[in-house]
Amino acid sequence: xxxxxxxxxxxxxxxxxxxxxxxxxxxxxxxxxxxxxxxxxxxxxxxxxxxxxxxxxxxxxxxxxxxxxxxxxxxxxxxxxxxxxxxxxxxxxxxxxxxxxxxxxxxxxxxxxxxxxxxxxxxxxxxxxxxxxxxxxxxxxxxxxxxxx
Numbered sequence: 001x002x003x004x005x006x007x008x009x010x011x012x013x014x015x016x017x018x019x020x021x022x023x024x025x026x027x028x029x030x031x032x033x034x035x036x037x038x039x040x041x042x043x044x045x046x047x048x049x050x051x052x053x054x055x056x057x058x059x060x061x062x063x064x065x066x067x068x069x070x071x072x073x074x075x076x077x078x079x080x081x082x083x084x085x086x087x088x089x090x091x092x093x094x095x096x097x098x099x100x101x102x103x104x105x106x107x108x109x110x111x112x113x114x115x116x117x118x119x120x121x122x123x124x125x126x127x128x129x130x131x132x133x134x135x136x137x138x139x140x141x142x143x144x145x146x147x148x149x
Contacts, residue, residue: 009114013107013130014054016078020103021047023082027096030089039096039145046137053133081106097145104138 021044028040085099111134115127 010054012078013110014051016082016107017047017051017054019079019082021051023085023087026087027091030087031091032089033092035093036091036096039093042144043096043100043141046141050133050137054130078106078110093145097142100141100145101138104134104141107134108138 024040024043024047028037028044031037031040081103085103088095108131111127111131115131
């Protein structure tokens, strides 16, 4: 783990959401089942929206908060997980759901660690909001996949 400023961690989270959306787009281009394509459309939209929220935060973040340093960065786990997940042309809804939950859990751990170590309090609140957003999106996605979309 390395030291990062708040803004660096926001950039890494934004990048991860962008990479995850790209991963889902590649999966969609090779998917055969219509329900899998619909699930991937939903996941692409979800990741793109979160990336946009992070980009907006980046613009609005106070300089003092953006420059706050963190001794340890959990961001590397996100990249390794994505790199270790192959594109499967014949992916089914169950496997897609398993992967999406695994990615979501990784993001929740990232945001949770970020929120727990954040100072000052206003930064902790921002990170807690990101954590809540990710947890809500995880629940929505899980519910949608369980219902077969």
